[in-house]
Amino acid sequence: MILRRLALTVPILLGTSTIVFLILRLVPGDPAASILGSNATEEAIIRVRAELGLDQPLWQQFVSWLGGVLRGDFGRDYITNQAITEELAARLPITIELAGIAFLLALATAIPLGVVGAVRNGGWADRVVRAVAVLSIAVPDFVFGILGILSFALALSLVPSSGYTPIEDGLLENLRSLAIPAIALSLGLGGVLARVTRSAMLDVLGSDYVRFAKASGFGTGAIVFRYALRNASIPIVTVIGLQVGYILGGTVVVEQLFSLPGLGQLIVEAMLARNYPVLQACILVFVVAFIFANLITDLLYAVLNPRLRKVGAA
Amino acid sequence: MTDLLKVQALSVRYAGALRPSIADVSFSLAAGEVVGVVGESGSGKTTLGLALLGLLPQGTKVHGSALFERAEILGVSERELRPLRGTLLSTIVQNPATALNPSFSVGSQIVALLRRHRTLSKSGARSLAIEWLDRVGISEPEKRMGSYSHQLSGGMNQRVVIAMALALSPRLVIADEPTSALDVTVQAAILRLITELIDDSGSSMVLITHDLGVVAQMCSRVIVMKDGAVVEAGEVDQIFHAPRSDYTQHLLASQPSHSAPAKPMPTVSASEAAVAKSTEEHGHG
Amino acid sequence: MTLEVDTSQVKVAAVERSRVSLRSTLASRVEVIVGGVLVLVAVLIAIIIPMIDPAASTAVGAAPSLVPPGLLNLLGTDQLGRDQLARVAVGYGISLTIAVGAVLLSVVVGGLLGLLAATATSAIDGLIMRILDVVMAFPALLLAIVVVALFGAGTEVLMLAIGITFVPIVARVTRAAALETTRQPYIEAAMARGARRGRVIFRHIAPNSLGPVVVQASILIAIAIMLEASLSFVGLGVQPPTPSLGLMLSTGRDFMVSDPWIVAVPAIAILEIVLGFTLIGDGLQTWLDPKKRAIAR
Numbered sequence: 001m002i003l004r005r006l007a008l009t010v011p012i013l014l015g016t017s018t019i020v021f022l023i024l025r026l027v028p029g030d031p032a033a034s035i036l037g038s039n040a041t042e043e044a045i046i047r048v049r050a051e052l053g054l055d056q057p058l059w060q061q062f063v064s065w066l067g068g069v070l071r072g073d074f075g076r077d078y079i080t081n082q083a084i085t086e087e088l089a090a091r092l093p094i095t096i097e098l099a100g101i102a103f104l105l106a107l108a109t110a111i112p113l114g115v116v117g118a119v120r121n122g123g124w125a126d127r128v129v130r131a132v133a134v135l136s137i138a139v140p141d142f143v144f145g146i147l148g149i150l151s152f153a154l155a156l157s158l159v160p161s162s163g164y165t166p167i168e169d170g171l172l173e174n175l176r177s178l179a180i181p182a183i184a185l186s187l188g189l190g191g192v193l194a195r196v197t198r199s200a201m202l203d204v205l206g207s208d209y210v211r212f213a214k215a216s217g218f219g220t221g222a223i224v225f226r227y228a229l230r231n232a233s234i235p236i237v238t239v240i241g242l243q244v245g246y247i248l249g250g251t252v253v254v255e256q257l258f259s260l261p262g263l264g265q266l267i268v269e270a271m272l273a274r275n276y277p278v279l280q281a282c283i284l285v286f287v288v289a290f291i292f293a294n295l296i297t298d299l300l301y302a303v304l305n306p307r308l309r310k311v312g313a314a
Numbered sequence: 315m316t317d318l319l320k321v322q323a324l325s326v327r328y329a330g331a332l333r334p335s336i337a338d339v340s341f342s343l344a345a346g347e348v349v350g351v352v353g354e355s356g357s358g359k360t361t362l363g364l365a366l367l368g369l370l371p372q373g374t375k376v377h378g379s380a381l382f383e384r385a386e387i388l389g390v391s392e393r394e395l396r397p398l399r400g401t402l403l404s405t406i407v408q409n410p411a412t413a414l415n416p417s418f419s420v421g422s423q424i425v426a427l428l429r430r431h432r433t434l435s436k437s438g439a440r441s442l443a444i445e446w447l448d449r450v451g452i453s454e455p456e457k458r459m460g461s462y463s464h465q466l467s468g469g470m471n472q473r474v475v476i477a478m479a480l481a482l483s484p485r486l487v488i489a490d491e492p493t494s495a496l497d498v499t500v501q502a503a504i505l506r507l508i509t510e511l512i513d514d515s516g517s518s519m520v521l522i523t524h525d526l527g528v529v530a531q532m533c534s535r536v537i538v539m540k541d542g543a544v545v546e547a548g549e550v551d552q553i554f555h556a557p558r559s560d561y562t563q564h565l566l567a568s569q570p571s572h573s574a575p576a577k578p579m580p581t582v583s584a585s586e587a588a589v590a591k592s593t594e595e596h597g598h599g
Numbered sequence: 600m601t602l603e604v605d606t607s608q609v610k611v612a613a614v615e616r617s618r619v620s621l622r623s624t625l626a627s628r629v630e631v632i633v634g635g636v637l638v639l640v641a642v643l644i645a646i647i648i649p650m651i652d653p654a655a656s657t658a659v660g661a662a663p664s665l666v667p668p669g670l671l672n673l674l675g676t677d678q679l680g681r682d683q684l685a686r687v688a689v690g691y692g693i694s695l696t697i698a699v700g701a702v703l704l705s706v707v708v709g710g711l712l713g714l715l716a717a718t719a720t721s722a723i724d725g726l727i728m729r730i731l732d733v734v735m736a737f738p739a740l741l742l743a744i745v746v747v748a749l750f751g752a753g754t755e756v757l758m759l760a761i762g763i764t765f766v767p768i769v770a771r772v773t774r775a776a777a778l779e780t781t782r783q784p785y786i787e788a789a790m791a792r793g794a795r796r797g798r799v800i801f802r803h804i805a806p807n808s809l810g811p812v813v814v815q816a817s818i819l820i821a822i823a824i825m826l827e828a829s830l831s832f833v834g835l836g837v838q839p840p841t842p843s844l845g846l847m848l849s850t851g852r853d854f855m856v857s858d859p860w861i862v863a864v865p866a867i868a869i870l871e872i873v874l875g876f877t878l879i880g881d882g883l884q885t886w887l888d889p890k891k892r893a894i895a896r
Contacts, residue, residue: 008732015733023748138877140825142832143866146848150859208412215367216427216478217400220392231417249740253829257852267741268833271748279748283741291736306417306462 005298009291016287017069020280021062027276074281084281087266092285094164095251095262098178102185102247110190111236114197118205119224129194136191141184141250145257148180162259181258185250189243196239200232207231234304241297248286317342318518319366319486320381324388326358326365329373335361336542338378345485348512348519350533350550352526352565358542359522363490366520367405368395382486401431404479406508408491410471414463420474421447421459427478446477451507451591469500473507480511487512490522503591505531526569530554538562627885634817634878641691641872648688655685656842665858675860677851683861687868690844693837694872697757698823702816704762705769710812712766713773714805717781724774731767739764743826747835757836761823768819769812776808814887817880821873828869844869 049055056064068075074084110133117129153161159180165173204210205228213223251264259265263282270278302308320342327334336358343349353359364370366380368387380388382403387395407413414420424443428434434442440459447455450473463471472492479487492508493501509532512519521533529536529550536553538546538561546559557563648655655661664680666672674683716727737745746760780786786803830836831845839846847865855862 011729012732012736015729016736019733019737019745023745026749134877134881135874138821138874139870140828140873142829142845142848143870146852146855146862146866150855150863154856154859208407208409209415211369212405212407212413212475213415214392215369215399215405216430217396217398218426218430219396222430227415227418231415234417245738246740249738249829252740252744253832256833267744268835271744271835276748283737283745286741287737290738294736304417306419307464 002299002302005295005302009295012291013288016291017066017284018062020284020287021065023276023280023283025058025061027274069281069284074284075277077275077278084278087278088263088281088285091261091263091266094260095255095264098181098185098255098260098262099247099251101178101182102250103189103244105182106186106190106193107240109186110193111197114194115201115224115229117194117198118201119220121202126198129198133191133194133198136187136194138191139187141187142253142257144187145180145184145254148184149258152180162257164258164260164262177258178260181254181260184257185247185254188246188250189240192239192243193236197232197236200235201228204228204231230304234301237297237300237304241294244293244297245290248290316344316384317381318345318347318383319343319520320379321366322379322381324362324365324378324380325376326361326370327375328371329375334375334542336365339539339542339544340378341537341544341547343486343518343520345518346516347535348521348533350529350536351520351522351539352524352529352536353539354524354565356541357539359524359539360490361542362539363405363488363520363522366488367399367403368392400427400478400484401482402485404482404484404487406472406476406479406487406489406492409495410475411463411468411495413475414471416463419460419462420466420471421461424459424474424478424481428481431482442481443477446481447474450474450477450511451503467500468496469504472496472504476504476508476511480515480517483515484517487517487519488522489519491524492521493528494523494525499589508532526554526565538565624886627882630878630882631886632882634875634880634882637871637875638879641868641875642695644684644688645691645695648685649692652682652685655682656689657681657840658685665854665861667858667860668864674864675858677847677861678854683847683864686842686847687844687864689842690847690865690868691872693754693841693843694824694827697754697761697827697837698820700758701761701765701823702819704758705765705819706809706812706816708762709766709769710773710805710809713770713775714777714808716770717774717777717808718804727770731770734763735767737764739822740826740829743830744835747830752830752835752838754837754841757827757830760830761826764826765819765823769815772811772815773808776811777804780804780807814880814883817876817883819880821876821880824869824873824876 046055054061065075072085074088076082077084077087113129113132117126120126149161152158159176163177165177167174201224205224210223210228213227218227251262252267253264254260255262255264256268263285267279267282267286270276270282322340324336324339325334326336339358339362341349351359351362361370365376365388366382368390370376376388378388379386382398387398387403414423418426421440421443424446425436425439428439428442429436432439444455444459447458452458452470452473458466458470463474466474476492479489489508493504496504505528508519519532521529523529533550536546536548536550537544538553538559540561546553546557546562548558553562554566557566658681660680662672662676662680662682664676664678666676668675668683672682672684674687676682677686712727712731716724734742742764743757743760746763747756750756750759781804789803827836828843828845828848831843832849834846834849837843837846839850844865848862848869851861851865
C-alpha cells in the first residue's frame with residue numbers, strides 16, 4: 001500500500017516537470033534573441049540557439065534538461081550566466097527557515113487552540129477560537145504583513161520593517177527579522193488547522209469509544225490528550241498536506257514584502273526580468289517540495305489509520 | 315440484607331425535551347442479583363442505564379437518588395465518580411465495535427484499563443489481559459492482542475468488551491442490550507459467557523433488554539418499563555406466569571418464540587456451538 | 600427473537616444534535632448577514648463611486664499628495680495626489696470581475712470534468728483524476744504565476760490563471776457529489792425506465808452535484824481575490840495604471856513611513872471584501888450542512 005503510494009508519485013513528478021519545462025519553451029519570444037539583444041545578427045542567434053540546445057527536437061530538450069536537473073544542474077541564468085544551482089543554494093536556506101518557522105508556529109498555536117475550542121464547546125473560549133480562526137483565514141498574509149510593519153516595526157520599533165539578518169550575524173536578530181513574515185505566513189495554515197482540529201476533536205469526543213473510556217474510569221486529561229487526539233490527528237494530518245501549498249506560495253508574496261532574499265523573491269525577480277530558466281528551476285523546487293510534503297502526509301495518514309494498513313495481525 | 319443499588323424516584327429529562335424520559339422510577343438490587351429491565355424502544359430503559367453510569371449529556375435534568383453501596387451516584391461530579399468507574403461499576407455496551415477505539419489495538423486498550431486501576435507493570439498487565447481474552451473465549455489470545463476492532467467480528471469485539479467490564483471484578487455491571495447488535499448464531503454464546511462470568515465473580519447486573527427470552531434465561535427479577543415509568547416489577551417466574559399488568563401480558567404475547575415461557579429455552583448443542591464460534595472468529599478479516 | 604433497533608439511543612443523539620444546530624444555525628445566519636453586508640458595501644463602492652467621478656482614480660495631481668483621510672478625500676490621497684477612495688472603488692471592481700470570472704470558469708470547466716469523471720468509464724475517470732493530480736501538485740499561487748508567464752499579465756489572463764487553479768477542487772467536489780448521487784435508487788430506476796444517459800445526467804445528477812459547489816463558491820471568490828491581490832502586489836497581476844488593491848499596496852510601501860494611510864487603506868479594503876466573502880461562505884456551509892467541512896481553504 002505504501003509502495004503503491006510511492007509509485008503514484010512518479011507520474012505526478014513527471015507530469016509537473018513536463019509542465020514546468022514547457023514554460024520556457026512556450027513563452028513568446030526567442031530566448032536567444034532576448035539574450036543577445038535587439039542588435040543581434042542572424043548567425044549569432046543561430047549560434048546561441050545551438051549552444052542552448054534550442055535547435056534539438058522538443059522531447060530531446062526535455063530529456064537533457066531533466067537529466068541535468070537530476071544531476072543537480074539547473075542550467076545557467078540567462079542574465080548573469082551564473083549556474084542557477086548556486087543561486088538556488090544561496091537562497092534556499094532563507095525560504096526554508098521562513099516556511100519552517102511559519103509551519104511550526106501554526107502547528108504549535110492552532111492545534112492547542114482547536115483542542116480548547118472542542119473541549120470548551122459552546123463556551124466563550126470556543127467562540128474566541130472560532131472567531132480567531134476565521135480571521136486568520138480571511139486576512140491575507142501580506143495584509144497582515146503590512147499592518148504588522150505599521151504597528152510592530154514602525155510604531156513600536158520591535159522588529160525591523162524589512163530585510164533579512166542571517167543567523168551568523170546573531171540569532172536574535174535573525175529571528176526578529178523573520179518574526180512578522182513568519183507569523184503572516186502561518187495565518188492561513190493556522191486558521192484552517194484550528195478549525196479542523198476543533199471539529200475533529202468534537203467528533204471524537206462525542207464518539208462511543210470516548211464514552212466507553214469515560215465509563216471505564218479514565219480521566220478527562222488522559223482521554224483528551226492521549227486517546228482522542230490520536231483519532232483526531234487523522235483528518236488533521238490530511239489537511240496539513242493540502243495547506244502546505246499555501247505556505248509555499250505565500251513565501252513569494254511575503255519575501256517580496258519584507259525584502260527577504262529567498263526563493264520566493266527570486267521567482268518574482270525572474271518573472272519580471274523574463275529570466276525563464278531561473279523561473280523554471282525555482283518553480284520545480286517548490287513543486288517537488290509540495291509533492292513530497294503530500295507524500296509524507298499520505299504515509300503518515302496510513303500509519304495513523306490502522307484500517308489502511310495491510311491486514312496482518314488478525 | 316443491604317441493597318447494593320437502591321434507586322429512588324429517578325426522573326430524567328433531556329435538555330430541550332418536553333417530557334421526561336424517565337419518571338419516578340424506583341427499584342433496588344442486592345449483591346449477586348441479576349435484574350432485568352425490559353421495555354420497548356422509547357421506554358427509557360437505556361436512559362436508565364446511562365443515568366446510573368453518569369453518562370447523560372450535559373444539561374440533562376436528573377432528579378431522585380441512586381445509592382450505590384450507600385453512596386449517591388446521581389448528580390455527582392466526574393471526579394467523585396471516577397474511582398467507581400471501571401472498577402466497582404462497569405458496563406457492557408450494545409455496540410462493541412464502536413466502543414473500542416479504532417486507532418488502538420484491543421490489547422492495548424485492555425492493558426490501559428488494567429494499569430489505570432491497578433498497579434501493574436506493562437508485562438504484568440499484558441499477561442493478565444491475555445488471560446482474560448482467553449477466559450472470554452477468544453482463541454489465540456496472544457495474537458489477538460494486536461488486533462484492531464475492525465479486524466474482529468462483532469462477537470469477538472463484544473467478548474473484548476466483556477473482558478474489560480469484568481476484569482476488575484466489579485460489584486455491579488450495567489449491560490445495555492449486550493446481544494442485540496450481534497448475529498443470532500452468536501447471541502446465545504455471548505449470553506452464556508456473561509452468565510458464567512457474572513456467577514463466577516458474584517457481581518450484580520442490571521440487564522437492559524427488549525427481549526424477554528434473555529430475561530427469562532438470565533435474570534432473577536424483572537422490571538417492566540413503558541414510557542419512562544415502571545409498569546410492573548417482580549420475580550421472573552411471577553412476571554412470566556402471572557403478569558399483573560396488561561402491558562406485560564401484551565409484551566409476553568408479542569414475543570414470537572415465547573408463547574409458552576414455562577418451557578425451557580431451546581439449547582444449542584455442542585457441535586452447533588462450535589460452528590457458531592468458528593463462524594464468529596473467522597467471519598471477519 | 601425480535602430484531603428491534605433501539606431508537607432511544609437515536610433519540611439521545613437527535614436531541615443533542617438539534618440543540619447544537621439551533622445555536623449554530625443562529626450564529627451561521629449572523630455570519631452570512633454580516634458577510635453579506637461587507638460584500639454589499641464593497642460592491643456598492645465599486646459601482647457608485649466611479650459613477651460620481653469617473654476620472655478620479657487616475658487623475659494625477661487632482662489633490663495634494665499623501666493626504667490622510669479627511670473631508671475632501673474620504674480615504675486620503677496617494678503619492679500622486681489621486682483620490683484613494685476612487686482608486687479603491689475601481690480596484691474593487693477589477694478584483695470582483697476577476698474573482699467572479701475565475702470562479703465561473705472553474706465551476707463550468709471543473710463541474711463538467713467532475714461529472715464526466717463520475718459518469719464515464721473508469722479509464723476516463725482515472726485519466727482525469729491523474730491530470731487533476733498533476734495540476735493540484737502546484738501550489739495555487741505558483742500555478743497562477745506559470746500561466747501568467749505563458750500568457751503575460753492582464754485581467755483576462757488572471758481570470759484564466761486563477762480559474763485553472765480552482766478547477767481541480769471544483770472537479771473533485773462535483774465528482775464526489777455525482778458519485779454519491781449515482782448510487783441513489785432513483786437513478787437506477789430512471790435508467791431501468793430507459794431514460795437516456797445524457798438526460799439522466801443533466802436532469803438529476805448535475806443539479807445535485809452542484810449544490811456543494813455553490814456553497815464553496817463564496818469561499819473560492821475570497822481566495823480568488825486574495826490570489827489576484829497577491830499577484831498584483833508582486834507586479835505579476837494587473838498592470839499600472841489600472842488600479843488594483845494589491846498594486847496600491849506595493850507602490851504605497853515606499854511612502855509608508857511618512858503616510859501610513861497610503862497602505863492602510865488598501866490593506867483594510869482587501870481585508871473587508873475578503874472577510875465578507877469568507878463569512879458568507881462559512882456561514883452558508885454551517886447553515887446548510889453542519890457536518891460538511893470546507894474542502895478549499
